[in-house]
Amino acid sequence: MKPTLVVLAAGMGSRYGGVKQIDGVGLHDECLLDFATYDAKKCGFGKVVFIIRKDIEEAFRERLFDRIARNFDAEYVFQQHETLLTPQQIKDSEGREKPWGTEHAVMCAEKAIKTPFAVINSDDYYGRQAFEVLGKYLSSIDNDCREHAMVGYVLGNTMSHSGSVSRGVCTVKDNMLDSIVENLKIYYDDNDKIISEMPDGKKVSMTGKEWVSMNLFGFSPKAFEEFHVYWDNFMKESCKSPKAEALLPVAASDIIRHNNGVIKFFNSQETWFGMTYPQDRQMVKDEIAKKIKDGYYPEKLWEK
Numbered sequence: 001m002k003p004t005l006v007v008l009a010a011g012m013g014s015r016y017g018g019v020k021q022i023d024g025v026g027l028h029d030e031c032l033l034d035f036a037t038y039d040a041k042k043c044g045f046g047k048v049v050f051i052i053r054k055d056i057e058e059a060f061r062e063r064l065f066d067r068i069a070r071n072f073d074a075e076y077v078f079q080q081h082e083t084l085l086t087p088q089q090i091k092d093s094e095g096r097e098k099p100w101g102t103e104h105a106v107m108c109a110e111k112a113i114k115t116p117f118a119v120i121n122s123d124d125y126y127g128r129q130a131f132e133v134l135g136k137y138l139s140s141i142d143n144d145c146r147e148h149a150m151v152g153y154v155l156g157n158t159m160s161h162s163g164s165v166s167r168g169v170c171t172v173k174d175n176m177l178d179s180i181v182e183n184l185k186i187y188y189d190d191n192d193k194i195i196s197e198m199p200d201g202k203k204v205s206m207t208g209k210e211w212v213s214m215n216l217f218g219f220s221p222k223a224f225e226e227f228h229v230y231w232d233n234f235m236k237e238s239c240k241s242p243k244a245e246a247l248l249p250v251a252a253s254d255i256i257r258h259n260n261g262v263i264k265f266f267n268s269q270e271t272w273f274g275m276t277y278p279q280d281r282q283m284v285k286d287e288i289a290k291k292i293k294d295g296y297y298p299e300k301l302w303e304k
Helices: 032-042 054-069 087-092 102-108 128-138 223-238 248-257 280-293
Strands: 004-008 047-052 074-078 117-121 147-154 165-173 176-188 194-197 203-206 211-219 262-268
Touching (some): 004 032, 032 054, 032 128, 032 280, 047 054, 047 102, 054 074, 102 223, 102 248, 117 128, 128 147, 128 211, 128 262, 147 248, 176 248, 211 248, 211 262, 248 262
Parallel strands (some): 004 047, 004 117, 047 074, 147 262
Antiparallel strands (some): 117 211, 147 211, 165 211, 176 194, 194 203
16 A cells, blocks of 8 residues: 655744745745655655644645645645643643644544555655655555654754754664654854753754654554553643643654564665755755756646
8 A cells, every 4th residue: 555645734933934834945936845745756655644734724725735636645634732632631721822743743633544654844855765765665564563664864964054953863773763862952053063952951062973853754553552642641741831742753762662663764865954944945945946957856846
């Protein structure tokens, strides 16, 4: 069966200052997600499910979805504050504006996912190699498989000079993911060295050669069993928090920690680029234009 691509596109874009999911970067004003979806289709994925906010639905359809849906099996679901919450949890979290996080977003799409699936961010460029590797693997497993997967990137290939980034630093043993530790503030210092700043303010130097997660995971639907456990525990601890987030890399790590499966580690040497900050947009446009000039992408992605 063909795998499904699940796209996390419900973020607030607070650092970017706008709805970056549908900002035009291609020669014909295509969005970054046009290129990810094109790559996924080319690499054997059979469907794409976008997870969005209700308030961007009209613009999302106009700027991206309707075009994708004419060329690919596509649907979208909403990540809403109250989804999966009990009446008491809704009451306890009243006033919260921030979405519940990437793991909650994937949970919102559970009913739309019928096959093994890959998860990507909407504002990151992953490169076709990653979709090839993950698409081939996901096509080989069934819905009850406990051997999941991820594609990791070299930290130095995923940095931004525009500001700090958040990355999950991976430990890998025998081509299997052993652990992921979320580093929420990694940046270049004045000497162009990579620094990770811990929650307690401690600063740790990074080599730039570390493997990191860019939220490019591949799961069978069996993973939802662990995701539900993680979500329930998260809500018990953080329901009243205005900012705590249920993070997909943490939920993925729990699969390993609880001996409920393994995560195969694939890697990509491609250079990441994405739209975290407003000044990133021109860089992304330049990179896309270069790939079109080099023949990596056609000048016009979609026929209609």
